[in-house]
Amino acid sequence: MSDLPVRPEDLGEWLNGGGPDADIVISSRLRLARNLAGFPFLTRIDADQRAELEELLRSKLTGSRIANDLLYVDLKKADVIDRLCLVERHLISKDHASGEGERGVALSTREAVSIMVNEEDHLRIQVLRSGFRPEEAFREIRRVDDALESALDFAFSAQFGYLTACPTNVGTGMRVSVMLHLPALVMTKQIEKVFHAVSKINLAVRGVYGEGTQPSGDFYQISNQVTLGRSEEDILKTVHEVVPQIIRYERNVRDSLIAENRRGLEDRVWRAYGMLERARLITSEETMDLLSAVRMGVNLGLIEQMPISMVNELFIQTQPAHLQKMEGRRLETPERDITRADFIRKRLNQLN
């Protein structure tokens, strides 16, 4: 196993549990899709051009002062576990990890900025922040984008805006994603109402690991669908109008759960804690579900001894690739369930 610039033990800023509305909003993410004018889209590029493009972008990214200490990971050379680690911490997409050919990702310290090279587009710039602060992420990503644009010639049309490999990204090339933790809405089966309302205003609901993934652990990503014909400010405005309503809705349901049946809720979150504390075998899915209940318990003050950052860390560190990376070897699924249970137990025992 190779060495990643990010160690599995050290997690990004976005997992520290801070930022506005961090009880419900895990993170705010912005990404921009950009392509260079002088190269074909990756769907039509040949092998030589692809290699040339990757080399060019790598040198521009690592040679510049675009973001603090950008470190470049060559994903063609990287071990599969390392690549999956980067997926698990939301620094690259699943497709980018499992893809082929010259490609990479440049990461800033503490993972606030990640720039994928040769994913669907030549460049996918991402800024990730803990809590609900898309504006702050937007200011940061604009800074990165401007710095890149001063060094590179982006494919841009006066009529359409930024040109991208897939037409759904043309225009601003921007996607805002807010990752929400909505256990009370799931528990009371009111989450469908949220989906319905959100879809009407062209926002999409996705699972934790993006398009096509199932929601797990009561986490949902809300993001814009449309990139064309709307300004960045418009997109942000919609998110700023909608997300606080969902946050209020989740908080109200939590409050009524407490008011109506505090014991029942305590029982639920403490049983989840007890299972994590004592299990000897545990799957990734069950871990997500139990941690979700514990996270709500911590946020509602029902579980006091556990810092929220630790809950957030466990979400990432119990994922398959992180477990294997920390263990320093490949593990088959049954062995992973053992290692995961042992890891969680050890961490929770530190609290006693």
Next chain:
Amino acid sequence: MSDLPVRPEDLGEWLNGGGPDADIVISSRLRLARNLAGFPFLTRIDADQRAELEELLRSKLTGSRIANDLLYVDLKKADVIDRLCLVERHLISKDHASGEGERGVALSTREAVSIMVNEEDHLRIQVLRSGFRPEEAFREIRRVDDALESALDFAFSAQFGYLTACPTNVGTGMRVSVMLHLPALVMTKQIEKVFHAVSKINLAVRGVYGEGTQPSGDFYQISNQVTLGRSEEDILKTVHEVVPQIIRYERNVRDSLIAENRRGLEDRVWRAYGMLERARLITSEETMDLLSAVRMGVNLGLIEQMPISMVNELFIQTQPAHLQKMEGRRLETPERDITRADFIRKRLNQLN
């Protein structure tokens, strides 16, 4: 609430987890049905005679040296919670608790001997021992029976033996019951085979609280069906032939569970422990099931910090009447589930 001669905190000898094969055999119980020659059976007795009979038996039982320090509980006067406490610790039957009219029970210290007065028969003598020792219980009950017979005139026929209110008890009037904990046979769905084999040789399988009760927590009582035409020694011989086979069967299945999937078994017993340790609401049924898994874990050395006597105690002390007795007040079901969870948690925390 009145005072019982037995306090809910102090439990009988039969719960100390000792005795032969105590990992699987909770207790060995013997009971004799006896009636006085000069009185009608209780099915045909009138109120005056019933009162007279109770007074006579009470004075004989408390005035004599039949067993150490026999204490008499007047069940007509006893509070319902106290009566149910006695059922929960297997000292009187459900019917005796919920019955009407003059009736009572004489209890020896540490509950090894209990003698019900005016239950189905005039006297029901019971001896209870921890572990598998029906012979020892038999010697003790014969001693008690002889002592009683020297002071009372029992209804006896040279042809049939002891005469009893229900024909199924005529003859020896003896029932041997062995309470077995068979979690591995239940888990692997092999328990039905045991029932089938046992029923063929005229032994009955019953739940923890006797006839007509459902098995819970993987506990089963094996007892003889026939009292007529067989000597006490014959009945004991059958039990001595059959029960060790069931014990071996359960032990073999436990061993293969460990050999084939030690982790899986550890996971099961520790999750049960974790739930007991952390739940804030818990029903009696769930408690039985979880304690059953924990008991097996303790007996297999998978859970080390918990003495088996504590597991056995929790089985009794978490029953509804015991909980209410210890709490000193009536509790409705939802409140009982809270009190039960709090009680268990407090006890288990003493181990940390």
